[in-house]
Amino acid sequence: MQILLVEDDAALAAHIMAGVREAGHVVEHCCDGRDALVRATCETYDAIVLDRMLPTLDGLKLLAALRATDDATPVLILSALGDVDERVKGLRAGGDDYMAKPFAMSELLARLESLARRNAPVAENASLLRIADLEIDLASHTVTRAGRRIALTLRELRIVAYLARNAGRVVTRTMLLENVWDYNFDPQTNIIDQHISKLRHKIAAEHETNLIHTVRGVGYMMREQ
Amino acid sequence: MTRLLRSFSFRLTLTYAGLFCLSVALLISAGYWLRVTLPMDRARQLVDDEYHQFRAAYLARGMEETRIALDRRASHAGSRKAFHALLRPDGHVVSANLPSWPAKPLGQLTIIEADTFVDGTEIDHNALVSDHLLPGGARLMIGRDVEDITDDAETLRTAAIWIFGVTVMLGLSGGWLMSLAIGRRIEAVTLAARQVMDGDLAGRVQVRGTNDDFDRLGETLNLMLSRIQSLFSAVQSVSDNAAHELRTPLARLIGRLETLEQIAGDDPAMRIAAGAAIVEANRLQQILSALMRISRLENGRHPLELQRTDVIQLLEDIVEFYQPEAERLGMELVVSARRPLVADLDLDLVFQALSNLLDNALKHGAGKGRRIELAAARTREGLHLSVQDDGPGLDPGDGERVTQQFYRGRSSACLPGDGLGLSMVAAIAHAHGAALEFAASEPGLRVSLVFP
Numbered sequence: 001m002q003i004l005l006v007e008d009d010a011a012l013a014a015h016i017m018a019g020v021r022e023a024g025h026v027v028e029h030c031c032d033g034r035d036a037l038v039r040a041t042c043e044t045y046d047a048i049v050l051d052r053m054l055p056t057l058d059g060l061k062l063l064a065a066l067r068a069t070d071d072a073t074p075v076l077i078l079s080a081l082g083d084v085d086e087r088v089k090g091l092r093a094g095g096d097d098y099m100a101k102p103f104a105m106s107e108l109l110a111r112l113e114s115l116a117r118r119n120a121p122v123a124e125n126a127s128l129l130r131i132a133d134l135e136i137d138l139a140s141h142t143v144t145r146a147g148r149r150i151a152l153t154l155r156e157l158r159i160v161a162y163l164a165r166n167a168g169r170v171v172t173r174t175m176l177l178e179n180v181w182d183y184n185f186d187p188q189t190n191i192i193d194q195h196i197s198k199l200r201h202k203i204a205a206e207h208e209t210n211l212i213h214t215v216r217g218v219g220y221m222m223r224e225q
Numbered sequence: 226m227t228r229l230l231r232s233f234s235f236r237l238t239l240t241y242a243g244l245f246c247l248s249v250a251l252l253i254s255a256g257y258w259l260r261v262t263l264p265m266d267r268a269r270q271l272v273d274d275e276y277h278q279f280r281a282a283y284l285a286r287g288m289e290e291t292r293i294a295l296d297r298r299a300s301h302a303g304s305r306k307a308f309h310a311l312l313r314p315d316g317h318v319v320s321a322n323l324p325s326w327p328a329k330p331l332g333q334l335t336i337i338e339a340d341t342f343v344d345g346t347e348i349d350h351n352a353l354v355s356d357h358l359l360p361g362g363a364r365l366m367i368g369r370d371v372e373d374i375t376d377d378a379e380t381l382r383t384a385a386i387w388i389f390g391v392t393v394m395l396g397l398s399g400g401w402l403m404s405l406a407i408g409r410r411i412e413a414v415t416l417a418a419r420q421v422m423d424g425d426l427a428g429r430v431q432v433r434g435t436n437d438d439f440d441r442l443g444e445t446l447n448l449m450l451s452r453i454q455s456l457f458s459a460v461q462s463v464s465d466n467a468a469h470e471l472r473t474p475l476a477r478l479i480g481r482l483e484t485l486e487q488i489a490g491d492d493p494a495m496r497i498a499a500g501a502a503i504v505e506a507n508r509l510q511q512i513l514s515a516l517m518r519i520s521r522l523e524n525g526r527h528p529l530e531l532q533r534t535d536v537i538q539l540l541e542d543i544v545e546f547y548q549p550e551a552e553r554l555g556m557e558l559v560v561s562a563r564r565p566l567v568a569d570l571d572l573d574l575v576f577q578a579l580s581n582l583l584d585n586a587l588k589h590g591a592g593k594g595r596r597i598e599l600a601a602a603r604t605r606e607g608l609h610l611s612v613q614d615d616g617p618g619l620d621p622g623d624g625e626r627v628t629q630q631f632y633r634g635r636s637s638a639c640l641p642g643d644g645l646g647l648s649m650v651a652a653i654a655h656a657h658g659a660a661l662e663f664a665a666s667e668p669g670l671r672v673s674l675v676f677p
Contacts, residue, residue, distance in 0.1 A: 009473055015480035080472040082514050084573055085527060102476030102510050104503070105483050155545060181546065185577040186511070188584045188646060194549030217500065 001025040001046040001116050006036040006062070007078065008054050012101075016049065019105040020112070033057025040066055045073055046116045049108070052079035052090070060093045067094040074115040078103070084184045106218040110170040117169070129164040132224040134203065134211055136164055145203060155180065156199050163212060163222040172219035196220060235404035242396020249392055253385045260377040268305065268353050268371050269334055276355040276367040279309075283359055288313075291365075292320045306370035308339055308352040314362025323352065323366060330356045330364055336371065351375045410439040414446060423658075425525055426454040461524070468517045475513070479506045508643070515645045522574075522652035529571045529656055536566040536608065540599045543579050547587065555593035558583075562601035568608045568676060571657065575610070575674075578653040581646040582612040582672050590616025590669060607659075611673035618670040619663060628661065650674075 003020055007013040008031045020027045028045075030036040033054040040048060040062075052059035063075055074097075077090040082100025090098045097111050127139040133146040141157060143150045152160065158180045163171055173192040178184070196212060204210050213221050275298075283291040288311070295309045299322045310321035323339050339352040354368035413431045420428025429450060430443035482503045489495035521527040537560065544558045551558045579599070586597045598613045619627065628651040632644050650672075654661040660675040 009477075011477050012473060012480065015477065015484070018484070019480075082472070083518055083521060083527065085530075088530075100514065101472045102479045102506070104479060104507075153545070181542075183542070183576040184573040185580055186515075187546070187580055189550070189588075191546060191550050194553055198549045198552075217503075 002044070003027045003112065004036070004040060004045045004048045005029045006048065006054065006059070007031065007051045016108065019109065023109050033059065033062050037062050037065055040073065041069055041071065047112050048073055048075045049112070050075050050077050052077060052081055060090065063094050076111055076115055087184065106170065107172045107174065110172045110219060111175060113169045114166055114175065129161060131164050131167050131211055131222055136161055145208065150202055152202060156202070159195060159199055160203070163220065167222045170215050170218050170221050175219065232404040232408060234407040235400045238396065238400030238403050242393065242400065245396065246389060246392050249388055253381065253388065257378070257381050260381065261374055264374045265371065268369055268374065272334060272353050272355050272367060272369050276357070276365070279365060279367055280359060283363070283365065288319060288363065295320050306350065308354065308368035308370065310366040312364040323368065326356070326366060330358050332357060336375065337368065339368070339370070414443065417446070421450060423525070426450070426457055464520070468513055471513060475506060475510055479503060482506060512643050512645065515649060519645065519648050519652045522656045525656070527656060529574070531569040531571055534568055534570045534572055536568055536601045536610070537562050537564055539572065539576065540601055543576060543583060544599060547583050550587060554587060556587065557596045559596060559598045561598055566601055566603060570676070574653045574656065578650045578674065579610065579612065581650050585646055586612050586614040586616065590614030592616070606675055608676040609673050611671050613666055613669060613671040615669040618665050618668065627663070
């Protein structure tokens with residue numbers, strides 16, 4: 001992936017670039033708002049990582065200017081302003097995702113992957129998702145595995161669907177929380193793990209292989225093996 | 226009415242009206258004394274003297290001489306018209322210019338009505354009469370006209386009643402108007418103070434521009450509020466900046482630790498140490514953002530996004546979220562509420578608050594077979610949302626301290642947490658203008674949010 005990183009803190013930028021490069025992406029760095037806007041409009045990127053407080057041009061204004069030119073490049077806002085209303089402000093300004101500093105590299109990578117795929121026309125709107133022998137029919141709200149129908153709650157269906165859409169990619173706990181639950185809040189204990197473990201038991205009968213894998217320290221991934 | 230009576234300005238005016246009434250009373254008494262008591266005493270003295278004079282004359286010179294002297298006195302034009310009556314012991318009138326008299330002598334100074342007719346016109350007279358039986362059985366009445374004095378007395382009495390009545394009425398209505406006017410000015414100060422207390426430091430006392438006492442008080446208070454506001458925003462920006470500036474280094478720290486974890490490669494001890502350090506750094510970040518959020522909520526800088534909410538849906542969602550954890554702990558979650566129940570709430574914040582409460586209930590009331598009830602009801606006070614567990618309840622003495630930042634009860638020392646959960650709930654309640662109440666409920670604890 002081609003990624004543009006707009007971040008004025010040199011040390012943090014170096015860390016992000018190292019992490020993103022290691023994950024196999026190409027990254028360009030830019031530490032000035034105006035400069036970044038010029039680059040973003042002239043070249044095509046798969047995703048932009050944008051800091052909010054920048055010299056010369058504020059991150060949200062940059063984003064507004066970019067969206068005004070009908071540029072739909074996925075933008076992940078990365079900001080020290082982490083409160084819920086700031087987050088809402090960022091998403092309303094045209095951001096596709098919002099992360100508060102400080103963050104874990106793995107979380108940033110997971111979100112970038114998910115963002116960049118969002119643009120790809122891969123089964124995003126398909127109502128039938130299939131992972132190995134697991135079939136998820138979103139139109140009729142049914143989940144079957146090897147022909148066996150699995151009874152899931154609506155929330156569990158949404159978790160499975162989100163994991164399935166991101167099959168092969170890491171999904172972090174916060175990503176699940178933001179995308180599956182309709183509330184913006186911080187659970188004090190890690191309840192998401194309990195939901196996943198319950199779901200795992202429902203989906204995988206005794207002899208069947210587990211489809212939802214734990215990625216240590218990061219989150220979950222749905223894949224065949 | 227009691228509010229009016231309790232009003233300081235009203236009581237002040239009432240006291241003033243009382244004092245004013247007293248001075249009016251003094252003035253009227255002085256007038257009464259000068260115009261009535263004093264002349265009456267003089268007239269009394271005069272009549273008494275004259276009586277004794279004529280009595281002596283009667284005893285010395287007899288009936289006829291006295292009659293002549295009395296008639297002369299009657300025809301003499303004095304400052305006060307003279308009245309008399311001389312009766313023989315058998316009741317025959319020797320001489321009299323009094324129109325009537327009582328059947329028996331009264332033996333003392335009495336006021337008798339003595340109207341006279343001159344050319345067919347009635348002239349009102351009141352005679353002060355000394356009326357005694359003389360030795361030998363004759364009856365002598367000597368009097369003087371005191372009509373002017375009795376008139377004055379009557380006028381003064383009537384005037385006193387009116388003056389008192391009007392004074393009291395003016396005093397009461399003046400007091401009412403004054404307490405209204407002053408009350409309005411004081412209300413402006415109270416209003417501004419409340420606004421500031423509710424977190425809007427921009428609240429100011431309304432000044433009329435008349436430069437009166439209240440304006441000066443208001444201006445002084447406004448200056449004080451401006452000063453407080455500027456100091457507060459200075460402190461705020463320092464702490465905001467501090468929290469902000471801490472985020473970036475913290476981000477770098479986590480970055481470095483992640484690099485360390487990768488470099489560690491196959492050394493498991495290093496990896497575990499680095500992982501634990503990352504967990505701690507994340508916790509630090511969580512505390513930092515919770516603190517910032519609480520402070521933003523408390524001083525009203527977090528705008529509420531109120532939306533019409535199905536309260537029961539909200540409770541069911543939160544129960545659903547915590548269901549797997551409750552199942553793991555062998556506890557039961559129950560929603561007790563009846564549809565329809567809608568309210569205007571900031572969904573995210575109220576969900577956060579209930580989540581913190583439920584989290585506490587699960588942590589502190591943990592135990593197989595235990596039960597947590599989430600209830601919602603609308604009463605006259607407003608919308609009650611409560612979380613009730615059957616755990617050990619609050620430690621006695623913890624009381625309201627549980628909402629203080631970083632406060633942790635004695636029994637929670639060994640449980641995870643940072644002492645910010647209930648502070649956050651309190652801040653969210655404050656932002657909504659809701660009350661946060663703790664009530665012991667045998668057994669356990671019920672925490673309620675009461676939205677007005």
